[in-house]
Amino acid sequence: MASDSQPLSPAHVAWRWRILISTYLAYVAYYFTRKVFGLIKVSLNQEFGWSLHSIAHIWTAFLVAYMVGQFVCGFVGRRWGPRVLLLGGLAISIFSNCVFGFTNSYATFLAFMVFNGLAQAAGWPGSVGAIAPWLRRLERGRIMGVWSTSYIVGNIAVKAIGSTLLGLWGWRWSYFGCTIIGALIWGFVYWWQRDRPEDVGLTPIVEREAVTPAERPVIASVFLNRLDQKMPLYADPTVQYALGSDPASAARWGFWKAALSQADLQINSPYNTYRNPGLPPGPIANPGLASIKAVLEPANTGYVYFVAKGDGSHAFAVTIEEHNRNVGKYQGGP
Numbered sequence: 001m002a003s004d005s006q007p008l009s010p011a012h013v014a015w016r017w018r019i020l021i022s023t024y025l026a027y028v029a030y031y032f033t034r035k036v037f038g039l040i041k042v043s044l045n046q047e048f049g050w051s052l053h054s055i056a057h058i059w060t061a062f063l064v065a066y067m068v069g070q071f072v073c074g075f076v077g078r079r080w081g082p083r084v085l086l087l088g089g090l091a092i093s094i095f096s097n098c099v100f101g102f103t104n105s106y107a108t109f110l111a112f113m114v115f116n117g118l119a120q121a122a123g124w125p126g127s128v129g130a131i132a133p134w135l136r137r138l139e140r141g142r143i144m145g146v147w148s149t150s151y152i153v154g155n156i157a158v159k160a161i162g163s164t165l166l167g168l169w170g171w172r173w174s175y176f177g178c179t180i181i182g183a184l185i186w187g188f189v190y191w192w193q194r195d196r197p198e199d200v201g202l203t204p205i206v207e208r209e210a211v212t213p214a215e216r217p218v219i220a221s222v223f224l225n226r227l228d229q230k231m232p233l234y235a236d237p238t239v240q241y242a243l244g245s246d247p248a249s250a251a252r253w254g255f256w257k258a259a260l261s262q263a264d265l266q267i268n269s270p271y272n273t274y275r276n277p278g279l280p281p282g283p284i285a286n287p288g289l290a291s292i293k294a295v296l297e298p299a300n301t302g303y304v305y306f307v308a309k310g311d312g313s314h315a316f317a318v319t320i321e322e323h324n325r326n327v328g329k330y331q332g333g334p
Contacts, residue, residue, distance in 0.1 A: 011202055015194070016134045020143070022192040023127045024150045026086055029185035030123035031154025032161075032178040033093040033116070037062075037100075039162045040171035047171075050106060058110050062117040069121025076122070078259055082129030083195045087186065089122025094182050101175035133196040133204070198244065198256040203285055212313045216294035221301045222316065231304060233273035236260055241284035242269035307331060 008016070041055050077085045096116040103109055127150075135143055158178055165177040194200050226233055243249040243257050243264060257264070265272070271280040303316040305323035309330045317323035 009202075012197060015197065015200060015202065018192045019131060019134045019194070020147060022189045023086070023130050024147055025185045026090060026130075026189045026193070027123055027127045027150040028154040028157060029090055029182040029189075030093065030120060031151065031158045032182040032185075033090070033097045034120050035155065035158045036097065036162045036174050036178050037113075039159065039166055040174055043166065043171035044109075048104070048106070054106065058106075058113050061110055062113045062120075065114040065117025066121050069118040070125075072118065073122050073125050077125055077129055081195050081253070082126050083193060085122045086126030086130055086193070087190055089119040089126055090182065090186050090189075092116075092119035094179055094186060097175050097179040097182070101172045101179065130193060130195060196256050204256075213290060215314060216291055217297060217299040218301060218303065218316060219306065219314070220291075220294040220298040222303045222306055224295075224298055225302065225304045227278070229304065230277065232275070232277055233279070235273045238271050238273040238280050238284055239264055239267060239269075241280075242267050242271040245269070245271070 037059065041052070044050055044055055045052055073085055073089070076088075093116050096112045096119065099112045100109060103112075128144075131144070131147065132140075161181070162174045162178050166174040197204055223233055223235070239260055240256050243253065243260075246267070246269075249257065265274045268275070270276060271282075271284065273280060301316070302318045305317040305320065305326075306314040307317075307323065307326050307330055308314055315326040315330055317326055
């Protein structure tokens with residue numbers, strides 16, 4: 001597990017380049033399956049006699065669906081992860097664009113533009129979610145500043161290629177040509193992209209549990225206090241490690257399942273610190289130097305509970321009553 005001050009291993013660097021390139025191209029592909037409509041509106045008016053007012057309704061349907069899709073993608077991304085979100089959204093968008101290239105029906109155009117809007121909403125959260133586990137916090141702004149040019153490149157590319165195809169062979173080939181490019185990129189992303197370093201047998205780049213550096217000694221004190229009081233550690237990463245060692249779970253969720261269910265917390269594994277007291281039988285990751293120092297020099301606290309606030313920091317508690325109040329405040333629990 002690499003801290004911000006440690007150099008990445010050659011394998012981490014190689015895989016990170018794969019992720020950055022594949023997600024960059026994926027977001028470019030989303031533009032190839034989004035922006036063709038803007039190039040061919042006049043052609044639709046001329047060929048079918050649809051008024052520009054009616055054609056505008058099609059794009060309005062897209063925008064409304066795109067807005068709704070933002071909320072849907074939040075649920076999908078949390079449940080199945082960014083890879084499913086990124087590839088699933090692009091696949092639906094590719095299919096919708098194939099339909100656009102074949103149809104002569106206004107109703108079909110309108111209906112599939114709604115599907116396309118819902119799917120297109122997956123592009124940004126899917127891409128950013130796929131990148132986040134591969135970037136350390138202090139380098140995200142610099143790298144994402146370059147990566148974010150993908151939407152400009154996508155805009156330029158689809159307008160250049162789509163308009164060329166429009167002039168040569170008509171509006172249908174604008175759709176077909178750009179859709180073929182999108183499909184080729186989809187296959188490349190499917191081959192190259194993985195959600196997390198753990199999914200390819202590498203240690204995490206972003207450390208688990210402690211996100212705010214100043215909290216490391218406090219979190220270390222929580223686990224040490226639990227051990228002193230003969231409490232289970234209740235450490236989610238140990239359950240995630242156990243699930244990653246289960247072939248069926250790993251095949252479905254990858255080697256590090258993001259969101260744990262109550263059933264997951266009952267997995268029969270010696271690494272599950274919800275069911276087994278004390279430390280797990282072996283390490284679950286390679287800690288960074290800052291985390292090792294935090295355990296050697298923990299804060300002097302009475303805390304035995306903590307809950308994520310949602311901003312990278314945590315709320316700590318001494319009693320279960322106080323902890324339940326924190327859960328209700330920050331995570332909508334009891």
